[in-house]
Amino acid sequence: MASKPVTLKVQPRGKPIPGLPKETKIYIQGSTADLYQRIAADSKSSVHRLRITQGKGTAIPNDKSVTVASTELQDGDVIQVKDLGPQIAWRTVFIIEYLGPLLIHPIFYYLRPYIYTLPTFNPGPSSLQTISFWMITLHFLKRELETIFVHRFSLATMPYTNIFKNSAHYWLFSGVLIAYFTYSPNSPTASSDASPALTYVAVALYIIGELCNLSTHLTLRSLRAPGSTERGIPRGLGFDWVTCPNYLFESIAWVAILLVNRHWSTAIFIALAVGQMAIWAKKKERRYRKELGGKYKKKRFAMVPGIW
Template identity: 35%
Template structure:
């Protein structure tokens, strides 16, 4: 089979012509053949489609299964996704940066707070907040390296700068106020601090439990998808109520961190994160319902019984 690879767009420029392509070839094989002719278009940078603005084909799709839908001239349309970078690399720098940015303010350097700031006494809650912050991002780094199994190997390079700006900026913003020599501890004292601390710890354990459950749904080296359900771990019971309990627990963590610190920047970070995670959760919830006809109807996306 002869196959033309055409650039998605109005001019439909031919990027490559592939000869003697086997009908049993998968889309990932086609991408490799394109890469041989166009070295800059490595497979992770390519999105192949039947129509110029159609849905991108999965790498496991065989050519013979879509041959009836191809144009008479046997065309596939290619969208250049731009420079790509590995998910693990992006996540590592997303999470390593906040550790450093926050700890810079925790050590109270003179450049931030003036001479002698490091010798000023810190309230106990400031130390608790630093431990919670560090635990969260160290956990995220370790999960990225040893727990998560990604359905896609890369993401656009631009995301590295966008995501790092968000996480690093908020880390410095929150740290600056929580670690400031003039920081005022929570209004309700020990009660508020203990509620915030306990809630944060439980939420982090819940988030980790969901990540382990999701990991076990996908066998190593595959992109298999299953309906997530509760396991023997009580924290996973939240799967009965929402499609993305990892986001729910993440939101809970930052709500309790805000209670713990009584810090406005932490509240803004929580609100921004909840907004973004809600968008992601709604999208995943829709995909679950489309993909699985027997998907539980009573589940919401992220907030039990509401959303």
């Protein structure tokens, strides 16, 4: 049976929020998600735009599994509410990010005669350019399908301004930068393949990386029930080696692409992407230890066995 409701004082954090109540009542055994819903309803705002904190800025999660009592809020305590601004769904952001390379690479590949100054006799894209094109296109097509059918997100939305920063990484670096130089008649990929054995190895490595990456994503999906933010402990292919094998296998697939197109533009994108994934992997390792405690076995390496 629910306990007697407590009254919490409500203050805006940052800019004023129209309609924000000066106080709200909530059952102490109710969830913090209920608290968010109540504040959002009173202020006529989307619940995803709000961040509620207490004390010295300690965040109160919007989580059905977390009770108000567990946050140690008591009758008369003050909570602060911040308006995060207009939001956009994480799934939408991912779809837009990966759409860039899916549009840009076909443009450069199929419209080569109109983009570059080609020799009078133009035999069309080389075998290496064609292999590079399909490797990159299939990679991002896979990521789009995973975004739609596989991934589950712990947060529903992010600030809409992030879409410009996130999209720039994919549209400019893995899109325009790689595509322009890969399909150029002056690119190393434009010449005949002097190392077919290396190409065969690269394609095999790419297939292994992509399939193993898909396997880790399916494992991560199984850890969280639909609509839940509760995190489980991942086990299976790669998870005994490192905290984030999905990043490891993603990196392997991109190294395989580099072995085919052999250009510095791809190396730049890989350096940026792997560097960012390495940071995320360390953060995820710390988050697992904090949230799961003794149930989580600390890994020696976060992303690359023996290195990181």
